Amino acid sequence: MSSSAVSKTSSEVNPRTTHYEFLGPPGAFAISFGVPFMTYALYFGCSEHTGGCPPPLDTALILDSLSSLEWWKGLWDTQATLLYLGWYAFIVAAWAVLPGDWVEGVTLRTGGKKKYKINAFSTFLLTAGITAGIIYRYGPQPLTFIYEKWVGLTTAAILMSIVQGLGCYLASFREGAILALGGNSGNPIYDFYIGRELNPSIGSFDLKTFNELRPGLILWVLIDVGLACEQAVRRGGSITDSMWLVLAFQGWYVVDALYNEPAIFTTMDITTDGFGFMLAVGDLAWVPFVYSLQARYLVFNQVELGPVNTALVIAVNLAGYYIFRSSNGEKNDFRNGRNPKNLQFMQTERGTKLLTSGWWGRSRHPNYMGDLLMAFAWSLPTGFNTPITYFYVIYFAVLLIHRERRDDEACEKKYGKDWKKYKTLVPWRIVPYVY
Incomplete structure (x- = not known):
C-alpha cells in the first residue's frame, strides 16, 4: 500500500476535530486547574480542621497559607500516596484474577469491536468482604485513617489522574491508535484534557472502562465506610441515622452501577469521548473525594x-x-x-x-x-x-x-x-x- 493511501486511510479513520467544547483550549486549561482546586476547596471549605462548614472567612489567613511553602508541602503525604497506589494495584489485580465474562462493545469506526471483562461487581464483593472482616475482627478504628489522611489521599488521586492523562495523550501518537472524534484538534492543552485516544489499552486491559467503574466508585463506598467508622469511634460504637442513610443510598447507587456493568458500554463516555485528564480526574479523584462530602460532614456535624x-x-x-x-x-x-x-x-x-x-x-x-x-x-x-x-x-x-x-x-x-x-x-x- 502506498504512503498516500495509508495517509488517506488514517485521515478517514481519525479526522481532525473541528468543533471545540468547554470553550476550547482556554476552557480546558481552566477546568484542568479548576477541578483539583475545587476538590481541595470543598475540603478546606467544609472541615473541622479549618473551623467548620464553612469556616470563618479570614482573607489574611488564606493568603498567608497559600504563600507558605509548608502549607503546600502539607498537601503531600508519602504514606497516603503508598496506600492509594496499593489500592489501585489491588483493583487492577482483582480485574486480572477474578473470573468474568468477556463482552463486546459497540462497533468501532474501523469495523471491529473491543472486548471488555465483566467483573466489577465481584471486585466490589471482594473489597466489601475484606472490609467487613477487618471491622468484625478489629472494630472501626483501623479504617479511621481515611478521615485522618484525607488531603494526602486526594493529592495521590489527583497525581494519578495527571500521570494517566499525560501518558494516554503521549501514547495516542503511536501508529494505529483510534482517536476520539472530539479529541484530535491538534491543540495539546485541549486534547490532553478532553482525551485524544478513544480506547487506550494495554493488551486486553482497557483503561477507560476500568477507571469508569472500579477504582473511583468502589473507593467512594470504602471512603463512606471509613467516615462512618470515624463517627462510630467518636460516639462509642454507634452511628447516626443520617450516616446510615448516606451509606445506604450511595452504596446502593454504586452497587447498582457495578451490577449493571454492561450498560456503560453504550454510554457517551465509552462510545464517543476519549480518555484524557477530564475522565481520569473525574473517575479517580472527583467521584470518591467530592461525592463523599455528605458523609465527611456528618463525622463532625452529627445529625439525628x-x-x-x-x-x-x-x-x-x-x-x-x-x-x-x-x-x-x-x-x-x-x-x-x-x-x-x-x-x-x-x-x-x-x-x-x-x-x-x-x-x-x-x-x-x-x-x-x-x-x-x-x-x-x-x-x-x-x-x-x-x-x-x-x-x-x-x-x-x-x-x-x-x-x-x-x-x-x-x-x-x-x-x-x-x-x-x-x-x-x-x-x-x-x-x-x-x-
Whole structure:
C-alpha cells in the first residue's frame, strides 16, 4: 500500500476535530486547574480542621497559607500516596484474577469491536468482604485513617489522574491508535484534557472502562465506610441515622452501577469521548473525594433525623431510583427489540425508532430526573445548616444539563429533520413542565 493511501486511510479513520467544547483550549486549561482546586476547596471549605462548614472567612489567613511553602508541602503525604497506589494495584489485580465474562462493545469506526471483562461487581464483593472482616475482627478504628489522611489521599488521586492523562495523550501518537472524534484538534492543552485516544489499552486491559467503574466508585463506598467508622469511634460504637442513610443510598447507587456493568458500554463516555485528564480526574479523584462530602460532614456535624424525617428522605430516594431504573429499563428493552409495555414510537429515515410514550414520552432524559432526585436525597440527611453539602446536587444538575445539550446536538446531526419532529412530540428535556 502506498504512503498516500495509508495517509488517506488514517485521515478517514481519525479526522481532525473541528468543533471545540468547554470553550476550547482556554476552557480546558481552566477546568484542568479548576477541578483539583475545587476538590481541595470543598475540603478546606467544609472541615473541622479549618473551623467548620464553612469556616470563618479570614482573607489574611488564606493568603498567608497559600504563600507558605509548608502549607503546600502539607498537601503531600508519602504514606497516603503508598496506600492509594496499593489500592489501585489491588483493583487492577482483582480485574486480572477474578473470573468474568468477556463482552463486546459497540462497533468501532474501523469495523471491529473491543472486548471488555465483566467483573466489577465481584471486585466490589471482594473489597466489601475484606472490609467487613477487618471491622468484625478489629472494630472501626483501623479504617479511621481515611478521615485522618484525607488531603494526602486526594493529592495521590489527583497525581494519578495527571500521570494517566499525560501518558494516554503521549501514547495516542503511536501508529494505529483510534482517536476520539472530539479529541484530535491538534491543540495539546485541549486534547490532553478532553482525551485524544478513544480506547487506550494495554493488551486486553482497557483503561477507560476500568477507571469508569472500579477504582473511583468502589473507593467512594470504602471512603463512606471509613467516615462512618470515624463517627462510630467518636460516639462509642454507634452511628447516626443520617450516616446510615448516606451509606445506604450511595452504596446502593454504586452497587447498582457495578451490577449493571454492561450498560456503560453504550454510554457517551465509552462510545464517543476519549480518555484524557477530564475522565481520569473525574473517575479517580472527583467521584470518591467530592461525592463523599455528605458523609465527611456528618463525622463532625452529627445529625439525628428521627423516624419521620428518615422516612421522608427514603421516599425521595426511592422515587428517584424508581424513575431512574424504570426509564432505563424501558430504553434497554426497546433497544433489544422488546416492547412489553406497548410503548408508542416514531420511525426515522435512518431506520431506527424513537420512543414517544412511557417515561421517554414525558421527557427526553427521564433517567436524569431520577438521578437528580437521588442526588437530592443524598444531601437531605445533612440538614439545612449549610449549602455546601448540597454542592453535589447543583454540580450534578449542571453536568446533566451539559450532557443533555451534547446529546441533543449529536442527535440533531444524526437524525436531521426527524429530530425536530421528535422534539415537538417530546418537548421537555429532563423534568416535565419545568425544563
